[in-house]
Amino acid sequence: xxxxxxxxxxxxxxxxxxxxxxxxxxxxxxxxxxxxxxxxxxxxxxxxxxxxxxxxxxxxxxxxxxxxxxxxxxxxxxxxxxxxxxxxxxxxxxxxxxxxxxxxxxxxxxxxxxxxxxxxxxxxxxxxxxxxxxxxxxxxxxxxxxxxxxxxxxxxxxxxxxxxxxxxxxxxxxxxxxxxxxxxxxxxxxxxxxxxxxxxxxxxxxxxxxxxxxxxxxxxxxxxxxxxxxxxxxxxxxxxxxxxxxxxxxxxxxxxxxxxxxxxxxxxxxxxxxxxxxxxxxxxxxxx
Numbered sequence: 001x002x003x004x005x006x007x008x009x010x011x012x013x014x015x016x017x018x019x020x021x022x023x024x025x026x027x028x029x030x031x032x033x034x035x036x037x038x039x040x041x042x043x044x045x046x047x048x049x050x051x052x053x054x055x056x057x058x059x060x061x062x063x064x065x066x067x068x069x070x071x072x073x074x075x076x077x078x079x080x081x082x083x084x085x086x087x088x089x090x091x092x093x094x095x096x097x098x099x100x101x102x103x104x105x106x107x108x109x110x111x112x113x114x115x116x117x118x119x120x121x122x123x124x125x126x127x128x129x130x131x132x133x134x135x136x137x138x139x140x141x142x143x144x145x146x147x148x149x150x151x152x153x154x155x156x157x158x159x160x161x162x163x164x165x166x167x168x169x170x171x172x173x174x175x176x177x178x179x180x181x182x183x184x185x186x187x188x189x190x191x192x193x194x195x196x197x198x199x200x201x202x203x204x205x206x207x208x209x210x211x212x213x214x215x216x217x218x219x220x221x222x223x224x225x226x227x228x229x230x231x232x233x234x235x236x237x238x239x240x241x242x243x244x245x246x247x248x249x250x251x252x253x254x255x256x257x258x259x260x261x262x263x264x265x266x267x268x269x270x271x272x273x274x275x276x277x278x279x280x281x282x283x284x285x286x287x288x
Contacts, residue, residue: 134255
């Protein structure tokens with residue numbers, strides 16, 4: 001991973017990331033009582049910003065944390081941070097915690113001033129080898145909490161699942177709950193069967209990915225069959241193609257799952273078309 005860019009935002013101030021400090025009594029530190037967002041930035045522009053801000057608003061509302069800014073305020077804040085770090089291609093990590101109180105209380109939830117922190121880092125490159133050969137994944141039991149639709153900073157299960165994949169020499173862990181596909185440890189999962197893109201229905205069990213939403217929009221605009229449908233473990237293993245999608249890397253083909261080839265064992269034709277459409281979308285402003 002490349003080092004973060006030097007300037008961060010913390011509670012109203014742009015400052016050197018290495019000098020930023022928060023209270024050890026912040027509830028993000030004590031309870032993981034916070035939410036986050038990741039914004040992909042291409043040529044200085046966060047193309048999915050409205051979708052990210054809508055998801056941020058949802059996460060804050062579900063945790064009863066007051067949103068410290070409206071959409072215009074967030075846009076101004078993020079653009080200033082992007083420009084302070086030179087624009088170009090990067091991602092922004094934004095975190096909002098309930099704030100810091102003098103003590104440690106589970107409930108009732110205190111009325112605090114939220115802590116707002118954001119920093120930037122270079123987008124991790126998707127290498128020519130990955131584009132040509134795809135990536136290897138394993139399956140794992142989904143051990144995350146029951147409200148995966150909230151983008152909470154409580155990510156210990158995700159960390160351990162990703163470590164499980166790393167120890168197996170894989171890029172990602174594709175998660176199954178009671179025999180049904182949910183997410184990856186840090187990505188949305190799509191399958192292609194008979195030329196149709198399929199993704200699990202939105203629910204409390206998976207995160208409503210902004211790149212997943214982009215894929216659905218691009219599929220609809222370009223005549224590619226696409227629908228939300230429950231995907232069994234058997235259907236996952238029999239898929240013609242499997243993809244991972246995430247803000248920081250777009251859409252990547254999975255060509256090996258649990259040591260067995262997916263489809264032909266090479267990135268498929270539907271993925272190749274979608275990858276082209278996704279990359280083209282980065283070059284123009286979003287319409288929503």
